[in-house]
Structure formats: C-alpha cells, structure tokens
Amino acid sequence: MERLKHRKENTERKEQPKSGVQEIFDRHRKKTSLSKFERNRNKLIRWGILCAAIVIVVIYLCLPSSRVKAVSVSGTKYLDKTYIEEVAGIQENDVFYLTVPTYVEHKLKSDPMIQDASVSLENGNIISISVTEKKAVGYRYDSTAEILLGDNTTAELKSDYLDIIANVPYIEGFTSKKETRLLCKALNKVDQEMIENISEITQYSLSYDDNAMKILMRNGGYFVGSFYNLDKLNQYYAIYNNMTDKSLCISADDNNDVAWQEVCPWNQTSSTTEYWTNSDGTAVTNKYGDQVKKNYYQKADGTDALDAAGNKIPIPIDSDGNEVIDGDFESNYANGYYSTGTLSIPSGG
Secondary structure: OHHHHHHHHHHHHHHOOOOHHHHHHHHHHHHHHHHHHHHHHHHHHHHHHHHHHHHHHHHHHHOHHHEOOEEEEEOOOOOOHHHHHHHHOOOOOOEHHHOOHHHHHHHHHOOOOEEEEEEEEEOOOEEEEEEEEOOEEEEEEOOOEEEEEOOOOEEEOOHHHHHHHOOOOEEEOOOOHHHHHHHHHHHOOOOHHHHOOEEEEEEOOEOOEOOOEEEEEOOOOEEEEOOOOHHHHHHHHHHHOOOOOOOOEEEEOOOOOOEEEEOOHHHOOOOOOOEOEOOOOOEOEOOOOOEOEOOEOEOOOOOEOEOOOOOEOEOOEOOOOOEOOOOOHHHHHHOOOOOOOOOOOOOOO
16 A cells, blocks of 8 residues: 555656746757757768868869860970979979969069969860060179079079070170169160170270170171160161171260261271360260260261262261261262262252
C-alpha cells in the first residue's frame, strides 16, 4: 500500500503545472539550441561552398586550358622578347588567370630601359605585351658602364643590353651632371636612325666653345657641333653625299638652320680660322659670349665661291652675330650678283 501511495504522489507531483520561472528557462534553452543549430548549419554550408570552390579550382589548374598558350610581345626595338618575358615574370604554361595586367605593367615600367607598357589577356589564353622603349643615345665607361637615354636618365650596362650598344655611339667626356644632361637633351633631338649611324662622340674643346664635340660617323666622316646645334646632324648625309673632298668636316652654327663643310679644326692652322671683328678691332661675340667665326659660301661641288677679284665670299652676320644666309645663293652667284663679294641684285633683276 505504501508503494502505491508513493507512486500516486509522484504522479500528482508531475502533473502539477510548471511555475512561470521554469517555463522561461525552458523557452531560453530551446531558443539557444535552435540558434546554435542555425549557426552550425550556416558554418557547414560555408565550409561546403569553400571546399567545392577549392575542388573546382584544383580541377581547373590541372586542365591544359588553364595555362598560358603564348606570349605576344610588340613595340621592342633593342630589347629581346625573352628579356621582356623575364622582366614581366610570364612564360608559357603559367596559369593564365593568375596574370594581373596592372601588376605586370608595373614590373615592366620599373626597368630603366622601358618608358611605357601595356598588358592584356587575349582570347586563346594569349598574354599580349606592348612596350615603348626609352630612346638610347649612347653608352660610356666612366665609374660604371652605362647607357645614356634621351630623357636624361641612365641605365646600368648589362648583358641584356648588348644589342643596344651595337647601335648607339660610344661617348667620351661630358662627365659632369650638367654636361651629361645637356648632351642627352641635344641628342634627343637627333633622329634615332642618325644616332645609329654615329660611331663615337668625343668632347672636343674649341677656342670659341669649350663644350664642342667631335662626332665620328660610321662612314668615316666627321661632324663638329655643340649642345645647341646638334639637331643639324640630321642634315649630315644630305651634305656628305655632295662633298667632293670627304676629308672635310661638316659643321653647324647655333643660330642658323644649316650646316656646312669646312677644314676640320684639328687640321686647321692658326691662320685658317677667322673670326668677325668690329670696326674698332674687337671680337664680335654671340649671345653665349663666344667669338663668331667667319664662314664662307661654297659652291655645290664643295669648293669656295669667289668674287670677281678671286676672294672668298663671307656669309654675312647681323648685329647679334647670327649668320644671314642667302637661301638663293647658288642662283644669285651664277647670275653674277656676288661679283663684288656681297649680294647686289641689279635694279629690275
């Protein structure tokens, strides 16, 4: 009887309604369990997606279609295609879509010989690279071997640049920063094709210009110029091909758009070089403070043009020491308008 009574009491105790506090705890435990389940489910889903993506990437990387099929390089003149690929860090069989064009462009532009670069991903898994090289104007061996560039920068001479020095002149002298800057600036105005025809540039001091230069061309001829007239070198072959005496030098003036032929400075005697003087005997100087050399007209065959008295006809200068060249000299000379040594066109002529 006692057992039955005890069971009855337990049953009645269980059937008694729960208190409000107990119900709150039960609901909280249930809510916590559901929230934990939701978090675990979302985490499992994210891990599942990540694992699937990894599997897909691994499968893609194992396929031949994921690889670079070819590298196309354009715009180079002196730099080798293999060198460009090496600087870019790209080669065939690299992963195609792991190539980031902007990053590759940055690497290429960091090379001292490359002015600009463009990289793109093309159809057929082809990497297209287009580069613009800086203008190389010469090379020299000073404290270090280096290439001089038209933008007044230099590049250390290394084996990858050997094709460059075969096509630009060797430069001797002009060792100060100012001289180097002026030389690079002057050569930047010379056509690249003409630069490739220069063998050697040597600093050559003249009585009227400490920074003059002697330029030996690959055909054996010479051009004598300065920082301020080196663009006249573009006329070199137009004059040289008409010269009868190839031992003469081609020279230029800072203030005129022409070049001419004359006895090379190192072959001139003290009496060969003449300078303009004022009426009081003082030397005429130009805006640079240099003495103005007296030059003479020459005929098409390279010989001196003479007046009726047999004297050479000087090219006149203005008050600033600039030469005033007669653009129609040959025809005026042929018509006898220089018989007095200066241009004199008859009235009505």
